[in-house]
Amino acid sequence: xxxxxxxxxxxxxxxxxxxxxxxxxxxxxxxxxxxxxxxxxxxxxxxxxxxxxxxxxxxxxxxxxxxxxxxxxxxxxxxxxxxxxxxxxxxxxxxxxxxxxxxxxxxxxxxxxxxxxxxxxxxxxxxxxxxxxxxxxxxxxxxxxxxxxxxxxxxxxxxxxxxxxxxxxxxxxxxxxxxxxxxxxxxxxxxxxxxxxxxxxxxxxxxxxxxxxxxxxxxxxxxxxxxxxxxxxxxxxxxxxxxxxxxxxxxxx
Numbered sequence: 001x002x003x004x005x006x007x008x009x010x011x012x013x014x015x016x017x018x019x020x021x022x023x024x025x026x027x028x029x030x031x032x033x034x035x036x037x038x039x040x041x042x043x044x045x046x047x048x049x050x051x052x053x054x055x056x057x058x059x060x061x062x063x064x065x066x067x068x069x070x071x072x073x074x075x076x077x078x079x080x081x082x083x084x085x086x087x088x089x090x091x092x093x094x095x096x097x098x099x100x101x102x103x104x105x106x107x108x109x110x111x112x113x114x115x116x117x118x119x120x121x122x123x124x125x126x127x128x129x130x131x132x133x134x135x136x137x138x139x140x141x142x143x144x145x146x147x148x149x150x151x152x153x154x155x156x157x158x159x160x161x162x163x164x165x166x167x168x169x170x171x172x173x174x175x176x177x178x179x180x181x182x183x184x185x186x187x188x189x190x191x192x193x194x195x196x197x198x199x200x201x202x203x204x205x206x207x208x209x210x211x212x213x214x215x216x217x218x219x220x221x222x223x224x225x226x227x228x229x230x231x232x233x234x235x236x237x238x239x240x241x242x243x244x245x246x247x248x249x250x251x252x253x
Contacts, residue, residue, distance in 0.1 A: 030074045031067040038070060058085065095168070122150060125186045134221060139199065141221035144191070148183050148214045156209060157183035157216045161198070162190070181216065196222040 040046050045058040046069060054063045056072060058081050063069040072078055126147040133140055148157060162178045164170075167190075177195040182188045199205065199221045206219045 027071045031071045038073070040066060040069075043073075058082065120185060121187045122185050123187060124189050125181075125183065127181075127189065129191065132219070132221075137221075137224065139204070139221040139224055141199075141204075141219065142191075142193065144179070144181075144216075144218045146181050146183075146189075146216040146218075148186060148216060150185070151214055152184045155184050157181060159207070159216075159218060164195070179218075183216070194222065199223045 045056050047055045047057050049055055049062075054066060054069045055061065056063070056069060056078065059072070059078055061072060061077075063072060128145040128147075130143040130145075131140070132143050146157065151157065159179065159181045162180055164172045164174060164176050164178070167178060175195055176192050178190045178192055180188055180190045204221045206217070208217045209215075210217070
């Protein structure tokens, strides 16, 4: 086969390099570069097994020589596992009360999320909790009023419901859940409520932030196990069971 007259080749060059040959050349170039710049004695994931080959303890791969291992360290798999390990170490450190190495940027999945700088906390905000009941559906709920007079400018307080298994303050109990409020520079506060389904229908779950009075209001109701409506003073307005001759409220004679 004539390789000299192929398109893109130089005279006497032997033709255009194929994709497989290009990959071999790239790996060899990375291996030589890594041998010159990386000290394997300081690599915590480099290990030589009893068979004489080399292993990567992070990716659990086996390599025949040091050059193959160094080429592996420059690949996508090893770099991704390194990023995951760093993220897990930072998360463990934060759970133990420490600070992350780079608190401004946190990698969540494949996305880098900008984290606000830690500010000095000034204590817990004032609050008022009122137990409420819907007179028509007989649903039980709560009304929270969180007073935040020293909230940071251009900051909107936030809230979320947290499972008992997400917190590390009390022993987990499936009968309870936590409602957490957060607003800089106040400390986060949590309220322990029953672990029942929250009714998120319009008019049942309400939130309002008043930037003038700086009061956050949140109201929610628990879902009833059985749906029924009650109108005070009107017995016929109730949702009754199906018509039954033994039921005194049945429409059948």
